[in-house]
Amino acid sequence: MSEKQTFSGNRGLQLEEPLIFEIGSYQNCGVDLDEVPDVASRLGDCAAAGDVDLPGLSEPEAMRHFVRLSQKNHAIDAGLYPLGSCTMKHNPRLNEKMARLPGFSDIHPLQPQATVQGALELMDDLAHWLKTLTGLPAVALSPKAGAHGELCGMMAIRAAIEAKGELATRNRVLVPESAHGTNPATAALLGFKVDGIPANAEGRVDLAAFKEKLGDDVAAIMLTNPNTCGLFERDIIEIADALHDVGGYFYCDGANFNAIVGRVRPGDLGVDAMHINLHKTFSTPHGGGGPGSGPTVLSDRLAAFAPLPFVVSGDDGFSLVETMVDARLGADENPFGRMVAFHGQMGMYVRALSYMMSHGADGLRQVAEDAVLNANYILASLRDVMTAPFDNGPKAPCMHEALFDDSFLKDTGLDTLDFAKAMIDEGYHPMTMYFPLVVHGAMLIEPTETESKASLDLFIATMRDLVKGAKEGDMARFKNAPELAPRRRLDETQAARNPILRWQEREPEAQAAE
Ligand SMILES: *Cc1c(COP(=O)(O)O)cnc(C)c1O
Numbered sequence: 375m376s377e378k379q380t381f382s383g384n385r386g387l388q389l390e391e392p393l394i395f396e397i398g399s400y401q402n403c404g405v406d407l408d409e410v411p412d413v414a415s416r417l418g419d420c421a422a423a424g425d426v427d428l429p430g431l432s433e434p435e436a437m438r439h440f441v442r443l444s445q446k447n448h449a450i451d452a453g454l455y456p457l458g459s460c461t462m463k464h465n466p467r468l469n470e471k472m473a474r475l476p477g478f479s480d481i482h483p484l485q486p487q488a489t490v491q492g493a494l495e496l497m498d499d500l501a502h503w504l505k506t507l508t509g510l511p512a513v514a515l516s517p518k519a520g521a522h523g524e525l526c527g528m529m530a531i532r533a534a535i536e537a538k539g540e541l542a543t544r545n546r547v548l549v550p551e552s553a554h555g556t557n558p559a560t561a562a563l564l565g566f567k568v569d570g571i572p573a574n575a576e577g578r579v580d581l582a583a584f585k586e587k588l589g590d591d592v593a594a595i596m597l598t599n600p601n602t603c604g605l606f607e608r609d610i611i612e613i614a615d616a617l618h619d620v621g622g623y624f625y626c627d628g629a630n631f632n633a634i635v636g637r638v639r640p641g642d643l644g645v646d647a648m649h650i651n652l653h654k655t656f657s658t659p660h661g662g663g664g665p666g667s668g669p670t671v672l673s674d675r676l677a678a679f680a681p682l683p684f685v686v687s688g689d690d691g692f693s694l695v696e697t698m699v700d701a702r703l704g705a706d707e708n709p710f711g712r713m714v715a716f717h718g719q720m721g722m723y724v725r726a727l728s729y730m731m732s733h734g735a736d737g738l739r740q741v742a743e744d745a746v747l748n749a750n751y752i753l754a755s756l757r758d759v760m761t762a763p764f765d766n767g768p769k770a771p772c773m774h775e776a777l778f779d780d781s782f783l784k785d786t787g788l789d790t791l792d793f794a795k796a797m798i799d800e801g802y803h804p805m806t807m808y809f810p811l812v813v814h815g816a817m818l819i820e821p822t823e824t825e826s827k828a829s830l831d832l833f834i835a836t837m838r839d840l841v842k843g844a845k846e847g848d849m850a851r852f853k854n855a856p857e858l859a860p861r862r863r864l865d866e867t868q869a870a871r872n873p874i875l876r877w878q879e880r881e882p883e884a885q886a887a888e
Contacts (some may be wrong), residue, residue, distance in 0.1 A: 375437075377651070379737065388603065388818055388860065389442050389597045390444070390503055391439060391442040391443055391446070393547070393731075393877060394439055395430070395771045395879075396428050397429070397431065397435070397439070397878040398429025398430050398435075399429060399430060399432060400422060400425050400426075400427060400428065400429070401430065402429075402430035402431055402432060402435075403883035404430070404431060404432055404435075404436055404794060405431040405433075411522070417557040422542045426713055430749045439886075441458075443592060444704070445632045445672055446860045446861075448624050448803045449512060450462050450463070450464060450465065451465075453582040453801060453802065453803070454803075454821065454829055454833055455564075455801070455803045456802065456803065456804075456805045456819045456820055456821055456833070457803065457804075457805060457806050457818075457820060457821040458602075458604070458775040458776075458777070458805055458806035458809075458818025458819055459554065459602050459629060459630060459649070459802075459806055459809070459818060459820065460629075460654065460660070460773065460806065460820065461602070461629070461630075461632045461654035461655060461660075461774070461820060461868070462466060462660055462820075462822065463632070463654070463657055463822040463823070463824050464657065464822070465657050465658065465659050465660075465725070465826035466657060466728075466732070468484035468722070468728055468732055469658070469725035469728040469729055470656060470723070470725070470858055471722040472724050472728040473721045473725050473728070475630075475724075477492050477493065478492075478493060478496070478720060478721070478724045479721065481493055481720075483716035483717060483856075486541055487692070487693050487694060488691075488826075491583075491691050491692055492726065493720065494685050494691075494692035494693070494694065494722060495692055496727055497515060497685045497692075497717070497720075497723055498685045498687060498692055500515065500669075500723050500726060500727045500730075501513045501665055501669075501685065502654055502729065502857035503730045504650060504669055504670060504671055505637060506642055507636065507639065507738070508628075508637075508639055508640045508645075508650070508671045509639030509640065509641030509672065510641040510644050510645065510648070510671040510672060510673055511641075511672070511674055511677050511754065511778070512671065512672040512673075512676070512677035512680050512803065513669050513670065513671045513672065513673065513680075514526050514530075514669060514670045514680045514681050514684070514713070515669045515684070515685075515717070515718050515723065516669075516681065516683070516712070516713045516717060516718035517649065517667070517668040517670055517713050517714070517718070518629075518642035518665060518666060518667065518668065518713075518714060518716045518718065518719055519651075519653075519666035519667070519668050520556065520627075520629050520649050520651040520654075520668045520759065521556040521559075521667075521668070522649075522666075522668050522713065523628075523649025523650070523651075523668030523794055524557065524560040524596070524625070524627065524649055524667065524668075524670075525560050525563070525713070526649070526668075526670040526681060526713050527625050527647030527648065527670045527672070528547075528560050528561060528564055528566075528594065528596075528625060528647070529564065529677075529681070529710050529711075530647055530670075530672055530676045530679040530680065530681075530710060531593060531594050531623040531625065531646070531647060531676065532566075532593070532710075533679040533708070534623065534675060534676055534679055535593055536656060537679075537708065540621075542622070543589060543590065544590070544592070544593045544622075545565070545566055545567055545593060546566065546567045546569050546589075546591045546592050547561035547566040547567065547568055547569065547592075547593050547594050547595070547596060548570075548571050548584065548587055548592060548594070548595040548622075549568055549569070549570060549571065549596050550563065550570070550572075550573060550579050550596070550598075550601070551571065551572055551573050551581075551598060551810075551811065551812050552569050552573055552577070552598070552601050552602045552603055552811070552812045553596060553597075553598060553602070553810075554598065554602060554627060554629065554808040554809075555849070556627075557596040557598070557627055558596075561594075561596060566593055566594075569587060571583055571584050571587060573603075573812045576605070576762035576764060576766075577601070577603035577605050577730060577763070577812065577813075578601065578603075578605055578607055578609070579607055579609065579613065580743070581609045581613070582614065584613060584616070585616055588616060588617065588619075588620045588622070588625055589620060590620060590621065591781040592617070592620055592621075592622040593622060594617075594622055594623040594624065594625050594646075595613065595617055595622065595624055595625065596625045596626075596627060597610070597613065597624070597625070597626055597627065598626070598627035598629065598630060599626055599627075599630065599640075599653025600633045600634065600773035600774065601629045601630070601633075601810075602630070602809065602810040602818070603764055603777050603812065603813070604749065604764075604772040604773050604774065604777050604818070604820075605764060605772060605773060606633075606773055610643045610644070611643055611644055613644075614643060614644025614645070615644065617644075618644065623646040623647065623675070623676070624644055624645050624646045624647075625645075625646065625647050625648070626643075626645040626647070626648040627648070627649070628640065628648040628649050628650045628651065628655075628671075629651050629654055629773065630648075630775075631648075631650055631651075631654070631772035632653075632654060632655045632742065632745050632774055632822070632823075633742055633743050633745055633746055633773040633774075633775075634742055634743065635738050635739075635741060636657055636735060636736075636738035636739030636740075636741065636742055637739055637742050637743070640671075641671075641673065644671065646672070646673040646676055647670060647671070647672050647676055647677055648670065648671050649668045649669070649670045650668065650669050650670070650671065650863050651666065651667075651668055652666070652667040652668070652669065652719075652722050652723075652726040653667060653722070654723070656723065656726035656729050656730065657726070657729045658722040658725040658726055658729075658796060658883075659725075664724070665719050665721075665722065667718065667719040667723070667726070668720070669718075678706050678708045679708055679709065679710050680707075680709060681709050681710055681711055681712050681713050682695060682696060682697065682698070682701060682709045682711070683695055683696045683712065683717055694717065695707075698744060703787065717825055721753055732815040740823075741823050742774075742823075743823075744823035745772065745774040745820075745821075745822055746772075746774055747823075747824065748821040748823060748825055748830060749772055749773065749774050749775050749776050749819070749820065749821060750771045750772060750776070750829065751778045751821075751827075751830055751834075752776045752819055752821055752833075752834060753765065753771075753772055753828075754768065755775035755834040755838075756776070756778070756834060756837055756838070758839055759782065759837075759841045759842075760778045760782045760837070760841060761778055761779050761780075761781040761782040762776065762777060762778050762779075763777065763779045763781075763813050764777060774820055774822075775818055775819060775820035776818075776820075776848065777810075777813060777815045777816060777817070777818050777819075778817040778818075778819070779814050779815055779817070780793075780814055780816075780817070781815075781818060782841065783815070783844060786844045786845060786847070787847075787849065788849070788852050788853075789815060790808060790815040790816070790817055792808050792853060792855070793817070793840065793844065793852065794807050794817070795852065795855040795856050795863060796843075796851055796852045796855040797836075797837075797840065797855075798855060798856035798858075798859050799851075799855050799856045799857055799858045799859070800836050800840070802836065805817050805818055805819040805820075806818040806819075806820075822835070859883065
């Protein structure tokens with residue numbers, strides 16, 4: 375690699391970019407504003423005395439600043455992004471076009487409902503698709519992320535338990551060891567006791583251990599299916615039946631719905647509540663690229679407790695039920711409250727419905743089949759050089775993601791983190807690392823259905839070459855990585871535990887000394 379130093383600090387057309395506070399100044403402004411006329415301030419003591427110290431940039435400077443920053447990170451639009459369990463899939467441009475239609479993008483949540491009938495109809499259509507795909511009768515559209523949807527589903531469960539007068543005694547939530555951290559966190563936040571269920575040697579819920587945990591105090595189980603080891607929980611119906619027999623509710627974490635959408639209806643498996651990450655399964659932008667959206671479907675046993683607001687249709691068109699008073703007018707509705715100030719992520723609703731309608735029911739089934747096929751292609755192409763702990767050979771395929779552990783790195787002096795960092799130099803975002811916790815040094819790879827065979831083949835060849843480098847003891851390739859990224863290996867623990875969120879002007883001496 376070239377260590378060549380440049381005068382500007384830029385590396386070719388990869389431009390260095392300081393913080394906006396270091397380049398902007400209060401005096402600069404991107405727009406030409408009129409002088410403020412003489413008006414008597416009514417702010418009294420509350421009026422700000424000095425400058426607010428917000429950095430200003432001209433329009434081209436502001437544009438360059440954010441474009442340069444955006445190029446420092448990897449994105450699904452730039453290349454394969456194999457994060458497992460996250461379903462980083464292509465965001466079709468058609469969705470973006472639809473979301474920018476003025477009838478969806480230029481409306482205000484407080485506008486009279488008669489003027490936004492199309493938007494309300496779209497929400498109703500989306501609800502219909504989600505209910506049909508999951509086989510469940512109700513949906514709360516408003517939660518703004520998967521974790522928020524979990525909270526919504528578990529609040530509906532708690533409301534149902536409370537309505538039966540069992541809240542004091544029914545207070546234990548079962549969570550498999552392979553669960554995403556948001557599951558136990560949600561249960562704990564609502565005051566439930568979290569009780570772990572071990573995995574069996576196959577990476578699935580240990581059915582016997584689960585049954586031993588059942589009792590009158592079990593409020594719910596929070597189960598992911600396919601689970602975070604990339605495996606379908608085969609005993610799911612038996613689990614649901616046994617749980618229902620003791621009066622518990624079945625919360626399914628639907629983050630991995632991409633693997634089974636159009637093929638399996640969670641309602642048929644006995645699920646009572648499940649969030650759907652529109653930003654995973656239904657192709658809306660993800661992470662830094664856009665707000666999430668986590669609608670939560672509910673079974674008959676929970677439908678009455680669905681939070682406000684919700685869309686209803688009648689002779690006068692569509693309307694939103696916004697208040698408890700409106701809701702109680704309807705037969706047996708008993709909303710537990712509301713999750714958000716307005717109606718949720720309208721732009722994501724448009725993108726998700728656009729994706730559903732452009733694929734159709736058959737196309738969505740194909741999504742699941744291709745996602746599973748791609749993951750199995752990766753597993754089959756890497757199983758001889760990497761180690762897959764729950765791999766039972768070609769006759770027992772995985773679902774949408776392939777799980778490896780770090781035993782293939784034994785005696786190399788390298789660990790999962792080193793391997794992942796070397797992937798960055800090769801132009802790949804690392805797979806999900808060290809999760810699920812049930813596997814040592816886990817590497818969870820989810821290619822999604824939108825990667826072509828050519829793109830998978832290049833990825834596989836790169837992974838094989840990295841394994842070869844690791845086995846041959848090419849330590850520098852791993853321990854120094856990433857060498858080609860804008861920033862090298864950062865202290866991620868320090869950044870997470872001790873984030874510096876406020877810019878402070880550096881002492882001039884300190885700058886000079888560097
Ligand atoms: C992504 C994910 C979540 C949380 O979803 P967010 O939208 O990130 O809040 C929960 N469970 C699993 C298994 C996930 O993969």
